[in-house]
Amino acid sequence: MQKEGVKELVIHEVGLRDGLQIEARTVPTDQKVSWAEGMIAAGVDIIQLGSFVHPEKVPQMADTDRLFAHFLGTGRKREGVMFSGLVLNEKGLERGFHCGVQMFCMGVSASETHSRKNTGMTTAEAADRIIAMASEVLRAGRRLQVCVQSAFGCGYEGAVPEDRVVGLAERFLAAGIRNLSLADTAGHADPEQVERLFAKLHALGNGFDCACHMHNTYGMGLANCCAAIRAGVRYFESSVAGLGGCPFTKVAGGNICTEDLVHYLQRTGRRRDIDLGRLIETARSLSAFFGREMPGMVYKSGPIPMQSSNS
Amino acid sequence: MQKEGVKELVIHEVGLRDGLQIEARTVPTDQKVSWAEGMIAAGVDIIQLGSFVHPEKVPQMADTDRLFAHFLGTGRKREGVMFSGLVLNEKGLERGFHCGVQMFCMGVSASETHSRKNTGMTTAEAADRIIAMASEVLRAGRRLQVCVQSAFGCGYEGAVPEDRVVGLAERFLAAGIRNLSLADTAGHADPEQVERLFAKLHALGNGFDCACHMHNTYGMGLANCCAAIRAGVRYFESSVAGLGGCPFTKVAGGNICTEDLVHYLQRTGRRRDIDLGRLIETARSLSAFFGREMPGMVYKSGPIPMQSSNS
Numbered sequence: 001m002q003k004e005g006v007k008e009l010v011i012h013e014v015g016l017r018d019g020l021q022i023e024a025r026t027v028p029t030d031q032k033v034s035w036a037e038g039m040i041a042a043g044v045d046i047i048q049l050g051s052f053v054h055p056e057k058v059p060q061m062a063d064t065d066r067l068f069a070h071f072l073g074t075g076r077k078r079e080g081v082m083f084s085g086l087v088l089n090e091k092g093l094e095r096g097f098h099c100g101v102q103m104f105c106m107g108v109s110a111s112e113t114h115s116r117k118n119t120g121m122t123t124a125e126a127a128d129r130i131i132a133m134a135s136e137v138l139r140a141g142r143r144l145q146v147c148v149q150s151a152f153g154c155g156y157e158g159a160v161p162e163d164r165v166v167g168l169a170e171r172f173l174a175a176g177i178r179n180l181s182l183a184d185t186a187g188h189a190d191p192e193q194v195e196r197l198f199a200k201l202h203a204l205g206n207g208f209d210c211a212c213h214m215h216n217t218y219g220m221g222l223a224n225c226c227a228a229i230r231a232g233v234r235y236f237e238s239s240v241a242g243l244g245g246c247p248f249t250k251v252a253g254g255n256i257c258t259e260d261l262v263h264y265l266q267r268t269g270r271r272r273d274i275d276l277g278r279l280i281e282t283a284r285s286l287s288a289f290f291g292r293e294m295p296g297m298v299y300k301s302g303p304i305p306m307q308s309s310n311s
Numbered sequence: 312m313q314k315e316g317v318k319e320l321v322i323h324e325v326g327l328r329d330g331l332q333i334e335a336r337t338v339p340t341d342q343k344v345s346w347a348e349g350m351i352a353a354g355v356d357i358i359q360l361g362s363f364v365h366p367e368k369v370p371q372m373a374d375t376d377r378l379f380a381h382f383l384g385t386g387r388k389r390e391g392v393m394f395s396g397l398v399l400n401e402k403g404l405e406r407g408f409h410c411g412v413q414m415f416c417m418g419v420s421a422s423e424t425h426s427r428k429n430t431g432m433t434t435a436e437a438a439d440r441i442i443a444m445a446s447e448v449l450r451a452g453r454r455l456q457v458c459v460q461s462a463f464g465c466g467y468e469g470a471v472p473e474d475r476v477v478g479l480a481e482r483f484l485a486a487g488i489r490n491l492s493l494a495d496t497a498g499h500a501d502p503e504q505v506e507r508l509f510a511k512l513h514a515l516g517n518g519f520d521c522a523c524h525m526h527n528t529y530g531m532g533l534a535n536c537c538a539a540i541r542a543g544v545r546y547f548e549s550s551v552a553g554l555g556g557c558p559f560t561k562v563a564g565g566n567i568c569t570e571d572l573v574h575y576l577q578r579t580g581r582r583r584d585i586d587l588g589r590l591i592e593t594a595r596s597l598s599a600f601f602g603r604e605m606p607g608m609v610y611k612s613g614p615i616p617m618q619s620s621n622s
Contacts, residue, residue, distance in 0.1 A: 158616060188615050190578045191537050218578075218615060219571035219608035223534040226502050253612060260530035267501045267529075293604075297530035301564060304499050304529060305469060 009229070009270055012046040012211070012237045013039050013258055015286075016067075017086055019243025020060050021051065023290065029063045031289065033070055035282050039240060040081050042278035044258070046103060048084045048237075052092030068099035075100070082143070088119075093133050097140065104137045106130050107147030107183065110164045111154035114185070118149075127168060131175045138176055145211055145235070146172050147181035151197065153188025166200050178208040179235065184224065187217025187253050191227035198231035211235030216242065216295065217253035222264065225256055229270075236261060241283035242295030257296035259283055263303055276303050320540070320581055323357040323522070323548045324350050324569055326597075327378075328397055330554025331371050332362065334601065340374045342600065344381055349593035350551060351392045353586040355569070357414060359395045359548075363403030379410035386411070393454070399430075404444050408451065415448045417441050418458030418494065421475045422465035425496070429460075438479060442486045449487055456522055456546070457483050458492035462508065464499025477511050489519040490546065495535065498528025498564050502538035509542035522546030527553065527606065528564035533575065536567055540581075547572060552594035553606030568607035570594055574614055587614050 016032055036047055049071065050064030064085065071083055084103035087093045096104055108126045109115040115123045130146060137144045150157075151165045169180050180201060198210055212228040212235070214221045225236060242257030259279040265271040276298070283299035293300070327343055347358055360382065361375030375396065382394055395414035398404045407415055419437045420426040426434045441457060448455045461468075462476045480491050491512060509521055523539040523546070525532045536547060553568030570590040576582040587609070594610035604611070 153615065186615075187612075190575060192579050216608065217612050218574055219533055219568065220575055222530055223537045223575075226534045226537070257530065263529055264501060264531055264534075268503050297527065301498075301528050304464065304497075 008234065009265060010045045010235045011258065011262065011271070011274065012048065012084065012235055013044045013240060014048040014213070014237045014255060015239030015241070015243040015258065017048045017050050017061070018213075018237075018255055019239040019241075021058050022244065023060060025290065026060055027289070029066055029070075032063070032067060035240070035285065036067075036071070038278055038282035038285070039258075040078065042275040042282070043273055044081065044279075046082045046084050046235075048086065048105065051086035051088065052095045052099075053086075053088055065095060065099050068101060072100045072102070084143075084145070087133065089129075090133065093136065097142075101142065103143035103145060104134075105145050105147065105181075106133060107149045107181070108168055109149040109154075109185070110160050110168055111150040111157045113156040114150045114154050117156070123164070123168070127171055131171065131177075134172070134175060134177055143179075144177060145179040145181050146177045147183050147211075147213065149183045150185045151182035151189075152184040152193055153186050155186040162197055162200060165197060166204070169201050170204060173204055173208060179211060180208060181211035181213055181235065181237070183213035183237075184215055185213075187215035187221070189214065189224045190220055191223045194224045194227040195231045198228060198233055202232055209234050211237065213237040214256045215244065215253050216256055221256040222260060225261060226264075240279060240296075241286045241299060243286060254295045257283075257294075257298070259298045260296055263298045267304065319545065320576060321356045321546045322569065322573065322582070322585065323359065323395065323546055324355045324551060325359040325524070325548045325566060326550030326552070326554040326569065328359045328361050328372070329524075329548075329566055330550040330552075332369050333555065334371060336601065337371055338600070340377055340381075343374070343378060346551065346593050346596065347378075347382070349589055349596070350569075351389065353589035353593070354584055355392065355590075357393045357395050357546075359397065359416065362397035362399065363406045363410075364397075364399055376406060376410050379412060383411040383413070395454075395456070398444065400440075401444060404447065408453075412453065414454035414456060415445075416456045416458065416492075417444060418460045418492070419479055420460040420465075420496070421471050421479055422461040422468045424467040425461045425465050428467070434475070434479070438482055442482065442488075445483070445486060445488055454490075455488060456490040456492050457488045458494050458522075458524065460494045461496045462493035462500075463495040463504055464497050466497040473508055473511060476508060477515070480512050481515060484515055484519060490522060491519060492522035492524055492546065492548070494524035494548075495526055496524075498526035498532070500525065500535045501531055502534045505535045505538035506542045509539060509544055513543055520545050522548065524548040525567045526555065526564050527567055532567040533571060536572055537575075551590060551607075552597045552610060554597060565606045568594075568605075568609070570609045571607055574609045578615065 049067040055062035082102045085101040086105045210233045214224045238258040239255035240258045242254040244254035360378040366373035393413045396412040397416045521544045549569040550566035551569045553565040555565035
């Protein structure tokens, strides 16, 4: 029985990875620990501590192993939360095993251009490699989520044929992967597309979970999450305060904001167990650290007062 | 035949009224004209030029009559666009008739506290008064939209019973009003509530249109518009750049952003006739005028490049 399997919708916080990796100001490990503790106390289900990438390539991720050692060192576990890590290649996978990563995340881009720019490989080659890595994770009995990146459109190529996305999902399912994520890397998704594409995934069979990773680049992020819920998606990746995007351009393409998503889920009765106040505190701490207003709305407005709940 | 009746979804720009009325910096009439011209050139269907309120109460609205004179003076009309004005009382109605307002907007709050604070009247008393004013507009053969304010929750009272909203709608329909708007004044609405409440309105009969006026205070604004579309709502009120909210607190409770909404409608094939580039120019001009970043996303990111359209 999966620990979080009892929850209908699972919140997977990825701000410490997808949010921070584009920030120029290096965040000290202690600060990351403090933010993670805030989100653990709030009751977030899964926290992605970082990615196993070469520290020279993404200095912000240089302390990923240390973060795992902090939270999971000497075989400790934390009740009620799981720690995930993103792996990009075999070396990262090895580091992840060594760190005791509880849930491995990895992905392949459905866009040939994006795939080549990110990995130097075609989509088909990248899929071969990721399936081989995923199989190692499955053999080791670890939790696994495999993602189709640029599933709803690509910043380089534009539209991405849905058949390419479905084709990758089929390969992943045939390899025994049971948690498939679709990432809207460029923020191009619209709600109708989200419902349509996840319906195609669900039509491939039973016995697997779907996840989504949405960005709010064009303001459609939360609407896309609502569509994903209607389509039966169970795992939602989001970033506290809506961290992400690029602070040096005016393109505010951050991840879907965790506390805004949780506020919506609380309001509609789907997740009342997460402490929104603790998430808001964490978002405010992030905003103070970076010295700028973040994209999230609820950390600014505060939640709708309790007397106005529809319950 | 209503001019905009041929369009499935109608965009009603309210930034010059609901957006500007809370801004401390007075906007010169010429500047308002320039922004309105940008939105007319873009192809927005209805533009609300202002409200007929006492100039000492809301100085930002002191030039409403002058704006109407500019666009509609000496019986002129502008092809392809309609100008609406908000009226709060009989004096405002008289001014509106004098100005040649093409579409009158007025409303009653479903929240007793909100109604008393805004008008000094109970909801029932305010409804009597508004129905009397609406009847004058109908007798004069002018276009009319009557709104239930605080329809999805109230900043003072919290939850607003849906029966109160439906009861007001029934009274309006009985009075011959054929365009009913529900306003999420406090931004409390969630998509499920939006679908449910508009379904109750549509269950009251046929032969009338529904409108919605959403705020993005808690990040649910666009998701609520998507829900309203599913519920058969045809008229959408929005503000260019997401103008609104309060720039002096951290509560960013602006209206739904016009160009973000139009971008979504374009992306999903619902309105391809509006010039998004012109809307973005107008939003950037607003941002420059007020010297701050506005809540809208698409004016910052630019639209998704054409090659990535799903068409």
